[in-house]
Amino acid sequence: MKRNSLKGLIAIERIAIIGMGISGTATLTAYWKLQQAGQLPDVSIDYYDSLENMGCGPSFNKDSEHALLNTRTNEIGFDYENQEDFQRWVEENYHSQAAYVPRQWFGEYLQERLKSMTEQLKAKSIAAHVESLCYLPERKQWRVQVTSAEPVYYDRVHLCTGDLPKMDFYELKDTPGYVHDPYPLRELPQEITSQTSVVIIGTSLSALDVLKYLQEVRELSLIHIFSRRNQFPIINPTPQAITFKYLTEATFQSYLTDYHGHLTYDQLLTWIRQECQRFAIDFDETIQDVLESGTGPLRASLQQRDFYGYLEAIAMELTRILNHHWHTLSIQDQDRFLDTYDQALSLIKAGIPDSSAQAIIQGEDDGQLLILPDVTDLRYDETSEIYQIIQDGGKVLAEVDWVINATGLDLHMRDLDAKDLLAQALNQAYIERHHAGGLTMHVPNKHIISPRFGDLENLHPHGMLTHGALYHINSVYSIQRYAHELVQALYVNA
Numbered sequence: 001m002k003r004n005s006l007k008g009l010i011a012i013e014r015i016a017i018i019g020m021g022i023s024g025t026a027t028l029t030a031y032w033k034l035q036q037a038g039q040l041p042d043v044s045i046d047y048y049d050s051l052e053n054m055g056c057g058p059s060f061n062k063d064s065e066h067a068l069l070n071t072r073t074n075e076i077g078f079d080y081e082n083q084e085d086f087q088r089w090v091e092e093n094y095h096s097q098a099a100y101v102p103r104q105w106f107g108e109y110l111q112e113r114l115k116s117m118t119e120q121l122k123a124k125s126i127a128a129h130v131e132s133l134c135y136l137p138e139r140k141q142w143r144v145q146v147t148s149a150e151p152v153y154y155d156r157v158h159l160c161t162g163d164l165p166k167m168d169f170y171e172l173k174d175t176p177g178y179v180h181d182p183y184p185l186r187e188l189p190q191e192i193t194s195q196t197s198v199v200i201i202g203t204s205l206s207a208l209d210v211l212k213y214l215q216e217v218r219e220l221s222l223i224h225i226f227s228r229r230n231q232f233p234i235i236n237p238t239p240q241a242i243t244f245k246y247l248t249e250a251t252f253q254s255y256l257t258d259y260h261g262h263l264t265y266d267q268l269l270t271w272i273r274q275e276c277q278r279f280a281i282d283f284d285e286t287i288q289d290v291l292e293s294g295t296g297p298l299r300a301s302l303q304q305r306d307f308y309g310y311l312e313a314i315a316m317e318l319t320r321i322l323n324h325h326w327h328t329l330s331i332q333d334q335d336r337f338l339d340t341y342d343q344a345l346s347l348i349k350a351g352i353p354d355s356s357a358q359a360i361i362q363g364e365d366d367g368q369l370l371i372l373p374d375v376t377d378l379r380y381d382e383t384s385e386i387y388q389i390i391q392d393g394g395k396v397l398a399e400v401d402w403v404i405n406a407t408g409l410d411l412h413m414r415d416l417d418a419k420d421l422l423a424q425a426l427n428q429a430y431i432e433r434h435h436a437g438g439l440t441m442h443v444p445n446k447h448i449i450s451p452r453f454g455d456l457e458n459l460h461p462h463g464m465l466t467h468g469a470l471y472h473i474n475s476v477y478s479i480q481r482y483a484h485e486l487v488q489a490l491y492v493n494a
């Protein structure tokens with residue numbers, strides 16, 4: 001709340017949420033949770049996004065039913081503390097008890113919940129992209145501008161614009177058969193048919209979405225795929241409920257109290273290995289197995305569902321703890337951990353549904369899926385109008401008509417469009433890139449640190465924008481928990 005200097009009255013705090021994908025919806029949910037608990041002071045909330053993405057963002061928008069959630073139906077919801085809600089909704093609306101359902105169902109569900117929370121909070125939905133953001137230091141307010149409307153002034157802004165640009169490793173953006181962003185899958189060019197040849201760049205979850213869609217809907221007889229290391233996620237294992245002994249908040253808190261808030265890589269690894277030993281898991285050996293290139297680890301995981309269930313539970317708990325304590329490691333220790341373990345932990349946590357695993361394994365066994373080794377370049381030949389996939393030494397491994405880019409987001413934001421809100425905010429030095437990706441921020445208070453204004457206590461980064469400063473705030477669960485902790489700290493624990 002803020003004192004209005006003109007009238008001497010207490011004014012209602014005005015809040016803007018910019019971007020209403022998972023992060024924006026999670027932020028509104030956090031305010032709603034406070035309201036439900038009778039802890040929300042008088043605030044007024046406006047939120048902004050395009051009509052199309054409102055409440056679901058691009059990842060959970062309308063698309064092919066072949067694009068499945070990779071989180072089980074009973075482990076995801078609009079509120080991380082009420083995860084049965086989505087399963088109930090699926091049963092009521094789609095009469096399904098499937099463990100993994102289409103991503104667009106989750107988007108539809110989120111939009112329904114958003115509508116009802118909006119009414120209860122008396123929030124205002126503004127279907128527009130924010131064009132510009134201007135900080136007024138004397139008023140400590142933000143001026144938000146959308147096209148063809150008067151600017152609006154806010155006391156607090158939640159920056160939830162996580163749809164960062166995709167990477168274009170081979171600089172193919174202006175060539176005719178290149179698809180830079182595969183979503184929505186159903187809008188992939190209709191010319192991609194069973195008669196055409198395709199390469200997918202990437203072997204992560206997005207790439208597997210594309211693969212499954214091309215196999216099942218476009219019925220391609222041959223698909224090429226590659227990534228830098230050709231590593232595939234493992235199967236979604238049998239969930240295991242574990243009582244943790246070493247990876248607990250209490251252990252970390254007590255250590256940090258004793259060691260003046262400094263955690264070390266060696267201590268972290270000791271706890272991880274000790275926790276793994278309790279379940280007969282050799283942590284380092286398993287990490288090496290998971291990191292093998294090709295489909296070997298995925299195939300092996302199908303035979304070891306309980307084993308990987310324990311490992312998944314440990315990886316999840318570790319992530320939840322590191323969400324809070326990442327910044328207590330030195331930069332050198334963070335880098336060491338990322339270099340050695342991060343990729344493997346991501347592959348373990350990204351466990352894929354059986355149907356996706358079968359699509360890969362069957363495809364490879366039938367010769368329909370070709371995993372290309374040691375690719376060093378991908379070029380467009382203007383004369384033949386064909387893409388050539390090149391191996392070390394210049395050998396042409398394959399030639400294809402279409403290239404579908406399914407690599408990750410450019411978390412370092414190197415290639416932002418000048419009109420992008422983040423590009424403008426960077427240009428104004430309101431925000432700054434973190435060396436490890438995302439934005440620089442004050443971690444304990446979850447606000448932006450600006451090169452121009454220092455601590456901007458009323459500008460909060462969310463989701464992918466926290467990458468680098470924080471550890472893995474990128475799943476629905478962690479994004480929601482982060483938003484809830486932030487809003488609680490602002491209004492309840494202040």
Ligand SMILES: Cc1cc2nc3c(=O)[nH]c(=O)nc-3n(C[C@H](O)[C@H](O)[C@H](O)COP(=O)(O)OP(=O)(O)OC[C@H]3O[C@@H](n4cnc5c(N)ncnc54)[C@H](O)[C@@H]3O)c2cc1C
Pocket residue numbers: 018019020021022023024048049050053054056057058059068069070071128129130131160161162163164205206209421462463464465474475476477
């Ligand atoms: C293909 C895919 C599948 C996934 N599956 C799962 C899963 O099964 N389980 C899980 O836990 N996680 C999953 N994730 C991860 C997780 O859901 C994402 O990390 C999350 O969606 C990121 O949310 P976000 O709100 O930060 O960004 P986004 O969802 O990208 O939303 C950003 C929003 O900001 C809006 N925006 C941008 N600029 C402006 C502006 N100037 N004004 C107004 N609005 C603006 C955009 O329109 C967009 O809607 C998946 C991610 C992807 C990509």
